[in-house]
Amino acid sequence: MEKLKRTKVSHYVEKLAVPSEPGLTNAQLMLTNHDLKPVEPERRQWGPWNFVGFWVADSFNINTWMISSSMISGPDGISWWQSWLCVWIGYSIAGCFIVLTGRIGATYHISFPVICRSSFGTWGSLWPVFNRAAMACIWYGVQAWIGGQCVKLMLRAIWSSYNDLPNTFPSQSTNTRDYVSFFLFWFGSLPAIWFPVHKIRHLFTVKAYFVPAAGITFFIWAILKAHGIGPIVHQPGKATGSALGWAMVKGIMSSIANFATLIVNDPDFSRFARKPKDALWSQLFTIPVGFAVTSFIGIIVSSSSAVIYGGDPVWNPLDLLDKFLDGANSGERFGVFIIAAAFTLAQLGTNIAANSISAGTDMTALLPRYINIRRGGYVCAAVGLAMCPWNLLSTSNNFTTYLSAYSVFLSSIAGVMICDYYVVRKGYLQIRDLYSARPSSPYYYTFGFSWRGYTAYICGILINIVGFVGAIGRKVPAGATYLYNLNFFCGFIVASAIYYLLCRFFPIAATSDVWMEVGDEIRNPSVAYGADDEVDRTSEGSPDRYDGKGDEETAIRERKMGNF
Numbered sequence: 001m002e003k004l005k006r007t008k009v010s011h012y013v014e015k016l017a018v019p020s021e022p023g024l025t026n027a028q029l030m031l032t033n034h035d036l037k038p039v040e041p042e043r044r045q046w047g048p049w050n051f052v053g054f055w056v057a058d059s060f061n062i063n064t065w066m067i068s069s070s071m072i073s074g075p076d077g078i079s080w081w082q083s084w085l086c087v088w089i090g091y092s093i094a095g096c097f098i099v100l101t102g103r104i105g106a107t108y109h110i111s112f113p114v115i116c117r118s119s120f121g122t123w124g125s126l127w128p129v130f131n132r133a134a135m136a137c138i139w140y141g142v143q144a145w146i147g148g149q150c151v152k153l154m155l156r157a158i159w160s161s162y163n164d165l166p167n168t169f170p171s172q173s174t175n176t177r178d179y180v181s182f183f184l185f186w187f188g189s190l191p192a193i194w195f196p197v198h199k200i201r202h203l204f205t206v207k208a209y210f211v212p213a214a215g216i217t218f219f220i221w222a223i224l225k226a227h228g229i230g231p232i233v234h235q236p237g238k239a240t241g242s243a244l245g246w247a248m249v250k251g252i253m254s255s256i257a258n259f260a261t262l263i264v265n266d267p268d269f270s271r272f273a274r275k276p277k278d279a280l281w282s283q284l285f286t287i288p289v290g291f292a293v294t295s296f297i298g299i300i301v302s303s304s305s306a307v308i309y310g311g312d313p314v315w316n317p318l319d320l321l322d323k324f325l326d327g328a329n330s331g332e333r334f335g336v337f338i339i340a341a342a343f344t345l346a347q348l349g350t351n352i353a354a355n356s357i358s359a360g361t362d363m364t365a366l367l368p369r370y371i372n373i374r375r376g377g378y379v380c381a382a383v384g385l386a387m388c389p390w391n392l393l394s395t396s397n398n399f400t401t402y403l404s405a406y407s408v409f410l411s412s413i414a415g416v417m418i419c420d421y422y423v424v425r426k427g428y429l430q431i432r433d434l435y436s437a438r439p440s441s442p443y444y445y446t447f448g449f450s451w452r453g454y455t456a457y458i459c460g461i462l463i464n465i466v467g468f469v470g471a472i473g474r475k476v477p478a479g480a481t482y483l484y485n486l487n488f489f490c491g492f493i494v495a496s497a498i499y500y501l502l503c504r505f506f507p508i509a510a511t512s513d514v515w516m517e518v519g520d521e522i523r524n525p526s527v528a529y530g531a532d533d534e535v536d537r538t539s540e541g542s543p544d545r546y547d548g549k550g551d552e553e554t555a556i557r558e559r560k561m562g563n564f
Contacts, residue, residue, distance in 0.1 A: 018372045021527065027437035031122065032527050033368040035361065038431060039109040039271050043198045046272040048282035050201050054269070054353065055283060057207035059290035060215050061350040062146045062317060062343055067258055068295035069302030070315040071251040077238045077313070078247050080299045086248050087295040088288060090255025095287035097256075097263045099280055100418050105267025106279040107519035108429055112267050112358075113365030116413075117434045119420035119499070120457075122441065123448030126366060128413045128457070133362035133380075135409070136261055140355035141384035142392055144189065147347035148182030149318045153340035155181065156325060157333045174390045185344065186385055192352050193360075193377035198272050200352060207349040212293075214342030218317070219297045221324075221335065226304040249485050255291075256488045257407035263414050265358035276519070318343070356380050408468060411488040412460030415495030416453050423496075424503045427517040430510050435527035442510035452502040460495030 018033050071083040078086075104115050112132070116125035155162045165177040192203065223229050270279040298317060305314035305323070314320045321336050328336065360376030371379070421427065433441040437448075445451070467484020470476035483490055 016370050018368070018370060018375075020369070024527070025437070028435060028527065029369045031368065031437060032435045033364060033372060035364045035373045036111065036114060036368055037435075037527060039198075044109065044272055044274050045198050046201060046269070046278065047274055048278045050204075051269075051273075051279055051282040052286045053208045054201065054204045055286040056290045057204040057211065057346075057349050058353055059287075059294045060207070060211040061143075061294075061346045062150070063143065063258065063350065064291055064294045065298035065301075065317050066315060067254050068251075069298045069313065069317070071247070071254070072299065072302060072313050072315075078244060078251065080303050082244075082248060083251060083299050084292070084296055086251030087255055087299075088292050090252040091259070091291040091295075092288040093252075094256050094259035094263065095284050097414065097418075098259065098266050098287060099284050100422070101263055101414065102266040102270035102279045102283060103276055104417075104421050105270035106273040106276040107427070107517050108431060109271040109519065110267065110431070110434070111271055111361050111365075112265050113362055114434050115267055115417060115421070117443050118425070118429060119416045119450060120453040121445040121448050121450040122434075122437060122443050124445070124450050124454060129362045129365045131409055132261065132264060132413070133359045133366065133376075136265075136355045136359035136362065137380045137383035138387060138389075139261065140351055140359065140380050141387040141389040143347055143351040143355060144186045144381075144384050145182050145389035146318070147185035147189070147344055147351065148178065150340045150344040150347060151185045152178060152181035153318060153321055153325070154337050154344065156322075157337035157340065160325075173388070178390070182390075183385075185347070186381065189348055189351060189356075190378070190381060192348060193356050193381060194374060197269070197357055197373065200357070203349055203352065207345055211342045211346045211349075214339045215294065215297050217335070218321075218339050219301055222301040222304040222308075222320070225324075226307040229300070246482075246485060253407075253485065253488055255295075259287075260407040260410040260488065261358060262354055264410055264417065265354075265361070268358055268361045269353075352377075355384075407488045408461060408464045408491055411491030412457045412495040415460055415492040416456050416499045418492075419456075419496035419499045420453070420503075423500055424508070424511060426512045426515045428510065428512040429518075432527055433510065442508070445508075450508075452499060452506065452508070455502060456495045456499035459498045460491040463490045463494045 020029060020033055021037075024032065068083055068087050071078055071086060072080060101112075101115075105111065108115075113125060113129045116128050119125075120128055152162070162177065165175075165180070167175040167177070169175050169179060192200075195203075266279075266283075270283075273279040301317060301320065302313045302315055305320050306312065309323065314323070318340075321340060324332060325336055356377040357373065359380035360371075360373035363371045363376030363379060364373055421429075430442060433443055436444070438444065443450075464484055464487045466476050466480035467482075467487065470481050471484060
């Protein structure tokens with residue numbers, strides 16, 4: 001063993017290791033690093049207005065635009081006001097889910113991978129984390145591809161000949177021009193991944209001012225080209241009867257599915273909040289309002305394309321800007337360049353917030369000895385480059401099908417996580433035990449895996465699996481299709497209900513009979529075994545439950561069991 005340590009390979013392996021707290025065991029080195037530990041007070045810099053700016057900035061992106069405008073396209077398209085109603089309902093519901101998960105991070109200042117250990121087990125949490133990390137990497141590629149389309153418009157607005165770049169790609173799904181644009185956006189995004197999470201908020205502040213202004217400009221321009229808003233809003237929807245009802249249900253679910261990753265990874269940002277309240281009302285109201293305004297602009301602009309050019313509405317705003325360039329004068333080309341530049345910034349901010357940081361945070365939990373958020377973000381970018389995101393965006397049907405599949409897996413994770421914190425544990429977590437690999441830890445369960453969490457998770461997926469098969473083209477019973485149209489709710493409700501019942505009949509440790517959050521106790525984020533023994537108690541001899549009787553402050557002191 002000593003000889004092995006002297007080899008050059010071991011030397012370089014050690015050089016790759018990220019800094020870690022002294023005194024950690026080998027098992028603990030697989031559970032923690034600086035980016036996984038609870039955020040210390042000095043880095044809790046996000047106030048309510050930072051969250052408002054974050055969501056205003058995040059709402060103005062092409063993805064949000066396409067989801068709302070795709071509701072009015074196709075043979076079962078609905079009218080503009082029906083589409084907007086779906087958006088309000090969907091994002092209001094998503095906002096409620098966001099604040100539920102965000103409060104956990106804002107109270108205990110821990111990220112999603114660490115929270116998962118409470119319900120899935122110390123080692124069992126790795127699968128949900130990997131699941132979400134993989135999806136975030138795929139989504140990074142999708143958003144980067146859309147960003148590349150923005151770059152293409154910018155270049156075409158400057159050099160019209162760029163549109164005729166010779167194609168050397170054998171694939172029919174893309175061409176040299178589009179791939180070069182995609183690569184330029186991908187490469188230009190790399191510097192933004194370098195900055196730490198608590199400082200990246202400045203990017204969203206800039207985005208919150210510039211991008212909405214450009215979106216409103218696009219909105220006014222489209223109305224002027226359609227000779228007023230009257231012809232736009234008087235276009236009827238195509239769906240009627242039950243088809244109309246289910247089209248609206250699908251629209252609501254697509255809006256929620258757009259938030260599937262953000263619902264589970266909001267703790268990655270909310271843990272930097274100064275106090276829990278900062279991440280509550282600012283998110284609850286900004287999300288539906290911000291996304292509804294963006295969607296309204298997208299719906300009206302998409303509807304205007306049917307008036308301007310005839311035929312079906314153009315559901316992708318970039319395709320509509322591309323049409324604006326046909327026969328455009330120099331002023332119009334400059335306008336397209338500015339709007340496309342704003343959309344490029346929008347895609348950059350959204351990709352960093354929703355995908356790069358979340359994937360990076362997840363990867364720190366998968367291999368914390370060698371990966372931090374920054375390194376994980378670059379791995380995510382590499383996967384996004386290697387995949388083929390253009391195949392997912394070939395039609396609006398492919399796009400919405402992917403979104404639905406995306407939410408099937410994450411809704412089950414959210415159901416287990418939220419039920420565990422709010423219903424089963426009533427807000428009580430033993431923070432140091434979340435970083436413990438000892439079998440005595442209440443989160444170690446059976447060999448580090450919680451069979452209750454996994455059973456609930458699988459049940460939440462199974463309720464949707466038949467409908468998903470139907471969504472990709474196979475013939476399935478009509479009932480399965482109807483259930484799948486409500487996929488996020490079905491997965492969430494089934495997973496949370498099963499988890500509650502299992503914990504009811506097979507009780508778990510470290511819970512409370514009354515609501516009791518002890519996040520305010522977190523000050524010194526040391527997770528090494530034996531640290532702060534004078535202040536903190538070990539799990540041996542500490543009660544597993546608090547029944548609400550006696551002096552609560554005394555009970556908290558007696559039950560800290562590693563909370564700091």
